[in-house]
Amino acid sequence: xxxxxxxxxxxxxxxxxxxxxxxxxxxxxxxxxxxxxxxxxxxxxxxxxxxxxxxxxxxxxxxxxxxxxxxxxxxxxxxxxxxxxxxxxxxxxxxxxxxxxxxx
Numbered sequence: 001x002x003x004x005x006x007x008x009x010x011x012x013x014x015x016x017x018x019x020x021x022x023x024x025x026x027x028x029x030x031x032x033x034x035x036x037x038x039x040x041x042x043x044x045x046x047x048x049x050x051x052x053x054x055x056x057x058x059x060x061x062x063x064x065x066x067x068x069x070x071x072x073x074x075x076x077x078x079x080x081x082x083x084x085x086x087x088x089x090x091x092x093x094x095x096x097x098x099x100x101x102x103x104x
Contacts, residue, residue, distance in 0.1 A: 002068065
Protein backbone atom coordinates (compact mmCIF):
# COMPACT_ATOMS: atom_id res chain seq x y z
CA UNK A 1 0.00 0.00 0.00
CA UNK A 2 1.15 3.53 -0.76
CA UNK A 3 3.15 5.22 2.02
CA UNK A 4 4.72 8.37 0.54
CA UNK A 5 5.92 10.16 -2.58
CA UNK A 6 8.67 12.69 -3.16
CA UNK A 7 9.89 14.65 -6.12
CA UNK A 8 9.89 15.59 -8.78
CA UNK A 9 13.54 15.53 -9.61
CA UNK A 10 13.83 17.23 -12.97
CA UNK A 11 16.49 16.01 -15.36
CA UNK A 12 17.33 17.06 -18.86
CA UNK A 13 17.49 14.55 -21.69
CA UNK A 14 18.49 17.31 -24.08
CA UNK A 15 18.26 21.08 -24.28
CA UNK A 16 14.50 20.96 -24.89
CA UNK A 17 13.52 17.59 -23.39
CA UNK A 18 12.96 17.05 -19.70
CA UNK A 19 11.74 14.18 -17.57
CA UNK A 20 10.45 14.15 -14.02
CA UNK A 21 11.41 11.44 -11.52
CA UNK A 22 9.23 10.70 -8.52
CA UNK A 23 10.14 8.36 -5.66
CA UNK A 24 7.23 6.29 -4.35
CA UNK A 25 7.49 4.29 -1.13
CA UNK A 26 5.15 1.33 -0.71
CA UNK A 27 4.74 -1.38 1.91
CA UNK A 28 4.76 -4.14 -0.74
CA UNK A 29 7.66 -3.20 -3.01
CA UNK A 30 9.64 -0.63 -1.01
CA UNK A 31 10.96 2.48 -2.75
CA UNK A 32 10.77 2.85 -6.51
CA UNK A 33 11.55 5.65 -8.92
CA UNK A 34 9.13 6.40 -11.72
CA UNK A 35 10.07 8.64 -14.64
CA UNK A 36 7.30 10.73 -16.13
CA UNK A 37 7.19 12.87 -19.28
CA UNK A 38 6.37 16.60 -18.81
CA UNK A 39 2.72 16.23 -19.86
CA UNK A 40 2.19 13.64 -17.09
CA UNK A 41 4.34 15.28 -14.39
CA UNK A 42 1.92 15.03 -11.47
CA UNK A 43 1.97 13.03 -8.24
CA UNK A 44 -1.31 11.37 -9.12
CA UNK A 45 -0.06 10.35 -12.60
CA UNK A 46 3.03 8.75 -11.08
CA UNK A 47 0.88 6.79 -8.63
CA UNK A 48 -1.55 5.70 -11.35
CA UNK A 49 1.30 4.53 -13.56
CA UNK A 50 3.13 2.56 -10.84
CA UNK A 51 0.10 0.76 -9.47
CA UNK A 52 -1.56 0.06 -12.83
CA UNK A 53 1.68 -1.40 -14.23
CA UNK A 54 1.86 -3.72 -11.21
CA UNK A 55 -1.84 -4.57 -11.57
CA UNK A 56 -2.53 -3.36 -8.03
CA UNK A 57 -5.54 -1.40 -6.81
CA UNK A 58 -5.03 2.10 -8.22
CA UNK A 59 -8.04 3.68 -6.50
CA UNK A 60 -7.10 2.42 -3.02
CA UNK A 61 -3.56 3.71 -3.43
CA UNK A 62 -4.76 7.09 -4.72
CA UNK A 63 -6.97 7.40 -1.65
CA UNK A 64 -3.93 6.54 0.51
CA UNK A 65 -2.03 9.28 -1.37
CA UNK A 66 -4.82 11.82 -0.73
CA UNK A 67 -4.79 10.93 2.98
CA UNK A 68 -0.98 11.18 3.10
CA UNK A 69 -1.12 14.57 1.37
CA UNK A 70 -3.75 15.93 3.75
CA UNK A 71 -1.76 14.73 6.77
CA UNK A 72 1.59 16.12 5.57
CA UNK A 73 0.46 19.38 4.00
CA UNK A 74 -2.62 20.05 6.17
CA UNK A 75 -4.53 21.09 3.08
CA UNK A 76 -7.06 18.77 1.43
CA UNK A 77 -6.68 18.20 -2.27
CA UNK A 78 -9.59 19.06 -4.54
CA UNK A 79 -10.04 15.57 -5.99
CA UNK A 80 -12.34 16.62 -8.87
CA UNK A 81 -9.73 19.21 -9.88
CA UNK A 82 -6.92 16.63 -9.67
CA UNK A 83 -8.96 14.27 -11.85
CA UNK A 84 -9.76 17.01 -14.36
CA UNK A 85 -6.11 18.07 -14.78
CA UNK A 86 -4.49 14.64 -14.81
CA UNK A 87 -4.49 12.89 -18.19
CA UNK A 88 -4.14 9.44 -16.57
CA UNK A 89 -7.01 9.98 -14.08
CA UNK A 90 -9.78 8.30 -16.09
CA UNK A 91 -13.49 8.47 -15.25
CA UNK A 92 -13.28 4.82 -14.16
CA UNK A 93 -10.51 5.62 -11.69
CA UNK A 94 -12.41 8.67 -10.45
CA UNK A 95 -15.52 6.56 -9.85
CA UNK A 96 -13.52 3.92 -7.96
CA UNK A 97 -11.84 6.62 -5.84
CA UNK A 98 -15.25 8.09 -4.95
CA UNK A 99 -16.43 4.62 -3.83
CA UNK A 100 -13.38 4.20 -1.58
CA UNK A 101 -13.83 7.67 -0.12
CA UNK A 102 -17.47 6.86 0.69
CA UNK A 103 -16.28 3.87 2.75
CA UNK A 104 -13.85 5.81 4.93
